[in-house]
Amino acid sequence: LGVPTQSAGRAVAIMKASATAHIGETNTPGLGGKRFRKMETTQGDCSALVAEAGAYFDRVIGAIS
Numbered sequence: 001l002g003v004p005t006q007s008a009g010r011a012v013a014i015m016k017a018s019a020t021a022h023i024g025e026t027n028t029p030g031l032g033g034k035r036f037r038k039m040e041t042t043q044g045d046c047s048a049l050v051a052e053a054g055a056y057f058d059r060v061i062g063a064i065s
Contacts, residue, residue, distance in 0.1 A: 009064050016057035024050040 020026075024046055 005064050009061050012057055012061050012064065016054060016061075019057070020050050020054050023053055
């Protein structure tokens with residue numbers, strides 16, 4: 001599609017960071033700035049879900065490279 005693979009991989013890495021921050025509730029106003037959003041979620045340990053989602057993003061980055 002004309003997008004350099006390095007740029008596509010970096011974009012997926014940014015999406016991974018954002019998605020895992022939302023899943024793991026590690027997003028803070030300091031990191032998000034004016035774009036910070038806090039979503040209501042059920043409290044609990046989501047570390048396994050964060051790891052699984054991160055692994056999927058890693059697979060996409062590997063496929064692009």
